[in-house]
Amino acid sequence: MKFRYAMVCSSNQNRSMEAHFLLKKHGFEVCSYGTGAHVKLPGPSLREPNVYDFGTPYKLMHDDLRSKNPDLYRRNGILPMLKRNSTVKPAPQRWQENAADGSFDVVFTFEEKVFDMVVEDLHTRDHVLMKTVLVINLEVKDNHDEAAVGARLTLDLCQQIEAAKSWEESVDDIIAGFEKQHRRKLMFSVSFY
Template structure:
């Protein structure tokens, strides 16, 4: 079965893009989004993040941070992350504005508050298609190491979903097996387009 996937995180473009890059490399039909008001990347201090509008090209962010302090942003992993992102897509997109992208079969989030936002957004849309969408939260800490682990887990979960004929009939079994294999608890819900 060929499903369409969305990877969604808050605003820093690390966890969703790591999963997007892995799934894209494996030939999946995948997109990625953030749910925040802006894209926020770590800055010189917690009170000084680098803030960009959604739609700002990753190349622009990369060039901007290279100008500001290349050593700091190389050391904290932001430059390598942005290089990866440039190779995956042009610019970050906001989930709430993705209507033009069509529908997804599976939406994977990486923190519970984003899961809640996606569910609420889907609930508030007009359900004209009555097409089901499986929303799953795979909790992943927001750092580069955990994002890499989360990306591999997301790939594994999506590979398992691809092997079944109809996810609506088997989703409970897939989730239970995944949780057992990986010692991770997943939240999931079914919504509609």
């Protein structure tokens, strides 16, 4: 069975886009979103992030940061990340404005606060379709190396979900087997559209 997947992280577009990139490369139908008010990328200091509106093209962000300090943003991985992102989709999208149509079967988050937000968002919507959606949180540190590891783990979990005859009947076993194999604790919830 083929499912539609959503990858959701806070606002910096690293973890969700790395997973989006890898799943797309393996033929999965996938979208990615942020949940913050803006896209925030590291700046010259913690108090000086680069802030962009959702919908700002990745190429525009890339060109802006390259014009500000190309060595810094190449060294910290932001320019390569934005280049990768632009090969996946034109611009970042916000979950709250773009994921309401009930088109996803499985939603992955990469930090607990985003998981809580997505679950709450799904629970407060009108459930007109009564279509189930599985929300899974795989905790991933927000750096480039961990994002790559998290993407591979997400791919593994998606492949296991796809292989199941019915994820609703086997989700507990899939989660338990994944946690044992990878020594990573997952959170999950079932909601409806």
